[in-house]
Amino acid sequence: MPTLTENPARDRLIFALDVPDRTEAIAWLDRLGDSVSFYKIGLELLSGGDWFHVLDELAKRGKKIFADLKFHDVPATVAGAVRGLAQRPITFATIHCDSRAMLEAAAAAKGSLQLLAVTVLTSNDANDLAALGVAGEPADVVIERARLAQIAGIDGVVCSGTDLPRLRDALGRDLLAVCPGIRPAGPSGDDQKRTVDVPTAFAQGADYIVVGRPIRNAPDPRAMADGIVRQIEQSVG
Ligand code: C5P
Numbered sequence: 484m485p486t487l488t489e490n491p492a493r494d495r496l497i498f499a500l501d502v503p504d505r506t507e508a509i510a511w512l513d514r515l516g517d518s519v520s521f522y523k524i525g526l527e528l529l530s531g532g533d534w535f536h537v538l539d540e541l542a543k544r545g546k547k548i549f550a551d552l553k554f555h556d557v558p559a560t561v562a563g564a565v566r567g568l569a570q571r572p573i574t575f576a577t578i579h580c581d582s583r584a585m586l587e588a589a590a591a592a593k594g595s596l597q598l599l600a601v602t603v604l605t606s607n608d609a610n611d612l613a614a615l616g617v618a619g620e621p622a623d624v625v626i627e628r629a630r631l632a633q634i635a636g637i638d639g640v641v642c643s644g645t646d647l648p649r650l651r652d653a654l655g656r657d658l659l660a661v662c663p664g665i666r667p668a669g670p671s672g673d674d675q676k677r678t679v680d681v682p683t684a685f686a687q688g689a690d691y692i693v694v695g696r697p698i699r700n701a702p703d704p705r706a707m708a709d710g711i712v713r714q715i716e717q718s719v720g
Pocket of ligand 1: 525602604641665693697
């Protein structure tokens with residue numbers, strides 16, 4: 484696992500900028516200042532029309548960028564979309580973990596962009612998988628999908644902290660693990676079902692965590708972000 488010198492605690496916290504437009508996005512950048520160095524921009528900003536504007540603003544401010552657009556289509560279409568993102572100053576981008584052909588096509592198009600395969604959404608549990616005809620516990624499905632991603636040349640996976648012990652046992656430490664569904668104060672009753680707190684995520688082998696609502700809804704978001712970074716320092720150091 485990289486040390487704190489190689490990958491500082493502050494860079495391991497990714498803030499989910501799930502807002503509808505540039506006005507709100509830039510207000511968050513101003514509010515969080517130096518507390519957050521890595522931002523995830525996703526579907527809400529895209530459909531609101533301001534995704535590329537916010538991408539440019541993040542790059543201008545020297546922030547690291549996670550493009551969470553969760554591509555899922557036939558191999559040639561996904562490869563084209565990945566090639567487009569690879570031209571921009573983006574560190575991570577997501578694709579769904581689908582066929583090996585799609586994953587390989589994406590890997591071949593990614594250049595220096597690091598691709599993360601979404602295994603099983605943290606809002607889904609075993610009942611949700613069963614309703615789709617997918618048998619087994621989420622962690623089993625995560626491992627099978629992560630193995631496929633690794634073979635195809637994908638850099639890492641998005642998974643729940645609850646999947647990590649099994650994932651690391653089965654596939655080792657080479658794949659990056661980026662974990663959303665972080666709830667610093669325990670389960671929150673929102674749409675996330677497979678959650679862990681910050682120390683548990685890192686103790687179990689996370690490389691990065693993605694945190695949205697626990698920071699956005701905190702009375703003092705900046706203090707919450709700083710507190711999470713301190714917890715990361717203690718967990719990794
Ligand atoms: O607000 P919250 O902390 O739940 O935000 C989590 C973020 O991580 C959201 O932007 C969501 O889209 C994303 N995400 C997730 N589960 C995945 C992949 C991404 O919750 N498997």
